[in-house]
Amino acid sequence: MRQGKKARSTQRREESLSPDRIIEASIALLDSSGEKGLTFRALSERLATGPGAIYWHIASKSDLLTAACDAIVARTMNAPVDGATPKAIIRAVALAMFDAIDAHPWVGSALTRAPGQLPMVRVLERLGQQLHALGVPDKEQWATVSALLSYILGVGGQNAANTHYAREHGLDRSNFLGEVSTIWSQLDPDEYPFTRSVAGQLSAHDDRVDFLVGIDLMLDGIGASRGR
Amino acid sequence: MRQGKKARSTQRREESLSPDRIIEASIALLDSSGEKGLTFRALSERLATGPGAIYWHIASKSDLLTAACDAIVARTMNAPVDGATPKAIIRAVALAMFDAIDAHPWVGSALTRAPGQLPMVRVLERLGQQLHALGVPDKEQWATVSALLSYILGVGGQNAANTHYAREHGLDRSNFLGEVSTIWSQLDPDEYPFTRSVAGQLSAHDDRVDFLVGIDLMLDGIGASRGR
DNA sequence: ACCTGAACACCGTTCAAGT
DNA sequence: ACCTGAACACCGTTCAAGT
Numbered sequence: 001m002r003q004g005k006k007a008r009s010t011q012r013r014e015e016s017l018s019p020d021r022i023i024e025a026s027i028a029l030l031d032s033s034g035e036k037g038l039t040f041r042a043l044s045e046r047l048a049t050g051p052g053a054i055y056w057h058i059a060s061k062s063d064l065l066t067a068a069c070d071a072i073v074a075r076t077m078n079a080p081v082d083g084a085t086p087k088a089i090i091r092a093v094a095l096a097m098f099d100a101i102d103a104h105p106w107v108g109s110a111l112t113r114a115p116g117q118l119p120m121v122r123v124l125e126r127l128g129q130q131l132h133a134l135g136v137p138d139k140e141q142w143a144t145v146s147a148l149l150s151y152i153l154g155v156g157g158q159n160a161a162n163t164h165y166a167r168e169h170g171l172d173r174s175n176f177l178g179e180v181s182t183i184w185s186q187l188d189p190d191e192y193p194f195t196r197s198v199a200g201q202l203s204a205h206d207d208r209v210d211f212l213v214g215i216d217l218m219l220d221g222i223g224a225s226r227g228r
Numbered sequence: 229m230r231q232g233k234k235a236r237s238t239q240r241r242e243e244s245l246s247p248d249r250i251i252e253a254s255i256a257l258l259d260s261s262g263e264k265g266l267t268f269r270a271l272s273e274r275l276a277t278g279p280g281a282i283y284w285h286i287a288s289k290s291d292l293l294t295a296a297c298d299a300i301v302a303r304t305m306n307a308p309v310d311g312a313t314p315k316a317i318i319r320a321v322a323l324a325m326f327d328a329i330d331a332h333p334w335v336g337s338a339l340t341r342a343p344g345q346l347p348m349v350r351v352l353e354r355l356g357q358q359l360h361a362l363g364v365p366d367k368e369q370w371a372t373v374s375a376l377l378s379y380i381l382g383v384g385g386q387n388a389a390n391t392h393y394a395r396e397h398g399l400d401r402s403n404f405l406g407e408v409s410t411i412w413s414q415l416d417p418d419e420y421p422f423t424r425s426v427a428g429q430l431s432a433h434d435d436r437v438d439f440l441v442g443i444d445l446m447l448d449g450i451g452a453s454r455g456r
Numbered sequence: 457a458c459c460t461g462a463a464c465a466c467c468g469t470t471c472a473a474g475t
Numbered sequence: 476a477c478c479t480g481a482a483c484a485c486c487g488t489t490c491a492a493g494t
Contacts, residue, residue, distance in 0.1 A: 017458080040487065050460045052489075057458095061487065112340075112385040115393055116408035121415070121423050128422030140441075141422075142429040147442030151375070154382025157340040165343055180344035187349070194356030194369075195349050201370040213368075214375030220452040221445030245477080268468065278479045280470075285477095289468065460493070467486060474479070 017049060019057045019067070026068045030106045034167055038065070038106075066117055069110035073119040076100040077126055086130040087219050093126045094152055094215050098208060101156040108160030112153050124149055136222065148218060155211050177203050245277060247285045247295070254296045258334045262395055266293070266334075294345060297338035301347040304328040305354055314358040315447050321354045322380055322443050326436060329384040336388030340381050352377055364450065376446060383439050405431050 025046050029038050040051040040061070047054075058064045076096050083089035101108045111119055128145045136144055166176040184192075184199035253274050257266050268279040268289070275282075286292045304324050311317035329336045339347055356373045364372055394404040412420075412427035 039485090041485090050462095051487085052461065053459050055488070109340075112337075112382075113389050113392075115386055115389045116411070121412070121420065124426075125420050125423050128426060132422060138425075139429075142426050142433060143438045143441040144445070145422075145426070146438050147379070147445055150382035150386060150442060151379045152382070153385060154340075154378035154380070157381060157385050158343060158378060161341050161343045164341075183344070184349070192349065192353050194360060194373075195353050197366075198352075198356060198370045198373070201367075205370060210371045210374050213371040214378060214446070217372070217375055217449030218442070218445045219449070221448035224448040224452040267466090269466090278481095279468085280480065281478050283469070458494085460491100462489105462491095464489080465487095468484095470481105470483080472479100472481095475477085 017047065017053055017057055022047065022054055022057055022064070023067050023071055026064055027071060027104070030068060031104060034164060035106045035109065062113075065106075065110050066114040066119065069107050069114065070117075070119040070122075072100055072104050072107050073097075073111070073122050077122040086133040090127055090130045090148070090219065091212065091215055093123070093130075094148070095208075095212065097123060097152050098155065098159075098211050101159050102207075105160040105163040108153075108156030108158075112157055120149070123152065131222075134222065144222065148215075151214055151218065155214070159207070174203070245275065245281055245285055250275065250282055250285055250292070251295050251299055254292055255299060255332070258296060259332060262392065263334045263337065290341070293334075293338050294342040294347065297335050297342065298345075298347040298350075300328055300332050300335050301325075301339070301350050305350040314362040315451075318355055318358045318376070318447065319440065319443055321351070321358075322376070323436075323440065325351060325380055326383065326387075326439050329387050330435075333388040333391035336381075336384030336386075340385050348377070351380065359450075362450065372450065376443075379442055379446065383442070387435070402431070 022043070025043060026038055029042060029046065033042075038061075040054055044051045044054055054064075058067070076099075077093070079096065081089060081092040081096060083092045101111075114120060124145055127148050128141060131141055131144055162173065162176060166173055169176070171179065181199045181202040184195050184202065187196055189196060250271070253271060254266055257270060257274065261270075266289075268282055272279045272282055282292075286295070304327075305321070307324065309317060309320040309324060311320045329339075342348060352373055355376050356369060359369055359372055390401065390404060394401055397404070399407065409427045409430040412423050412430065415424055417424060
């Protein structure tokens with residue numbers, strides 16, 4: 001039963017609590033059971049401790065969620081991205097966020113609920129630097145990043161909501177879209193002609209492609225009011 | 229103590245429960261105490277009944293929130309809007325949603341959490357009809373409304389989060405923005421040059437104007453890839 | 457300094473029992 | 476048909492007590 005020093009200290013480190021270990025376990029819990037799967041009781045069980053212990057390292061559940069979100073966003077924003085022009089880089093950064101939220105839907109809602117905080121600032125900074133490079137005048141920079149960011153958060157939130165809703169009703173994503181499509185195509189033709197006409201496109205569409213359409217719309221808009 | 233028939237029946241209607249009365253009371257509760265103020269216990273107290281009674285009329289809290297949200301959105305989307313061109317109408321509809329969410333921040337998050345449901349569809353329909361009038365090709369209509377809607381939901385979600393965060397910390401909105409601005413201006417200059425440079429614009433900006441900048445960016449984008 | 461786990465003050469939801 | 480209100484199965488958070 002004796003253990004070498006190395007093994008001992010490794011195990012020690014593995015067993016003692018730390019913010020990082022708590023955040024790591026939170027991410028695992030959020031990925032596997034969604035936002036409502038993250039409770040201090042489930043978390044403390046996974047960490048083989050009591051619920052109170054976590055409060056020594058983390059101030060609140062809201063802080064914990066923001067920290068978990070930031071871990072994902074930091075990873076995403078620090079990854080290299082390729083693109084030759086500022087607009088190409090903006091596209092790539094936005095797409096990286098889309099993919100991160102697609103892989104971790106809870107990040108979508110966590111981002112929104114932490115306004116002005118680190119995770120949002122990381123994205124803001126990446127986008128803003130490219131707007132600067134693009135020659136957007138200082139006075140217009142805030143409104144422009146703000147718009148891009150709002151769009152990304154909007155899509156991310158929808159993504160999170162879709163996943164949550166599908167999970168709650170025991171459907172997968174395509175079943176969910178099919179259900180919405182069916183409901184839409186049964187709406188009153190006089191009141192909802194557009195929604196009905198678009199119901200068919202719903203189940204065939206590609207979220208990722210649609211996301212980029214919106215980004216390109218905004219980038220084109222920046223070009224239109226500035227010239228290329 | 230006798231009462232006329234009319235008075236009697238009026239009072240009856242006021243006292244007996246109905247989905248409409250429950251929704252009305254929910255809106256009042258949400259407006260006055262925010263999203264966390266809406267509980268079945270607080271609601272049943274305000275309606276002078278027991279928590280169980282509400283379940284006779286409403287299936288779940290999530291349904292209740294969506295119904296309350298829909299009441300606001302329906303009111304907003306049914307109000308006449310002026311605008312001579314499709315783009316002007318889109319602007320006006322979007323702005324009406326912004327103002328509605330500004331007045332009832334909880335609508336921002338409720339909208340996002342009811343994907344594909346009635347409140348969203350009302351907005352989708354209004355915007356979509358104008359895109360159709362604008363001559364956006366059928367194949368592109370879904371991605372285009374979807375982008376506009378995501379942007380509106382994104383701004384709405386941020387709006388809700390800002391209000392929630394400020395309320396939680398006992399600040400008003402301008403204090404909150406001032407605090408964020410201060411934090412941003414103290415960020416590391418090498419890592420966050422853009423965010424620092426933009427911190428000053430934060431406290432002076434006008435949410436409503438910024439919102440329209442994003443809408444115009446997208447409308448210009450639609451124009452750019454189509455001509456006018 | 458860090459952890460334990462019982463306890464507090466809540467939730468949404470259900471359901472027997474009433475009218 | 477509609478309402479009552481106790482009870483169930485949870486929450487986040489606190490805090491005395493331990494090591």
